[in-house]
């Protein structure tokens with residue numbers, strides 16, 4: 001069900017990172033469905049092309065731009081922003097969704113793995129946002145949604161590097177949200193628990209040794225009051241809500257999507 005009209009995001013040009021992944025592609029599709037033009041990025045050029053073709057087939061009236069880019073590279077980030085601004089002259093909204101996950105208990109952490117996760121999930125996100133923020137300040141409006149995680153709100157076993165990177169992202173969301181108010185820019189985060197994507201599957205697979213994947217999934221779902229993990233579409237819906245004018249006075253939030261798991 002859509003809460004929005006098909007032109008709710010008309011006139012918006014939205015940059016979505018991690019668009020080749022589960023949550024990113026669902027978000028791209030939903031925003032395009034609601035009239036937005038988008039620039040989609042990820043590293044996988046083939047997947048970006050496929051997504052663009054599928055969206056153009058269903059929504060031929062929208063502008064769909066793609067730009068493959070490794071967000072860990074400063075020059076690539078600059079190339080991405082230049083590309084998006086060249087294509088449409090503006091970036092009115094930003095979805096910081098790209099992220100990586102690696103399991104590792106404290107004794108197994110290496111400087112390399114800590115730096116890698118922090119670099120993509122936090123540092124690159126902040127530096128990309130900084131560039132888009134400078135542009136949004138000239139517009140005197142904008143909205144940014146950072147995809148953090150329940151792991152950005154509480155710790156869990158085997159996830160020091162990932163948890164720290166998402167706590168950092170939530171902290172960044174709080175700070176920039178306050179600084180950005182004066183420019184009419186709203187910043188929020190969404191914090192999903194397990195989501196049914198490649199990353200979600202990887203995380204579930206780290207649970208319960210000597211069990212099949214199906215057993216692990218059942219075990220995870222039995223710990224969630226709603227009895228199931230979240231779909232990428234449900235996360236996309238929350239992102240779209242926070243980007244929309246319907247969320248006008250929602251600022252610096254960390255919207256949890258947990259199926260009630262946070263209440264246990």
Ligand SMILES: NC(=O)c1ccc[n+]([C@@H]2O[C@H](COP(=O)([O-])OP(=O)(O)OC[C@H]3O[C@@H](n4cnc5c(N)ncnc54)[C@H](OP(=O)(O)O)[C@@H]3O)[C@@H](O)[C@H]2O)c1
Nearest residue numbers: 018020021022023042043044071098099149195197199200
């Ligand atoms: N799935 C979950 O259970 C879950 C729960 C809470 C939060 N999250 C967060 O939700 C976000 C999306 O995750 P997902 O579940 O949709 O995972 P996914 O399907 O694995 O997608 C991850 C995305 O990040 C992109 N990415 C990774 N490294 C990159 C880099 N160096 N440069 C550019 N893009 C890069 C990937 O692009 P390429 O593959 O094209 O490089 C891909 O599009 C992440 O931030 C994740 O931490 C996920």
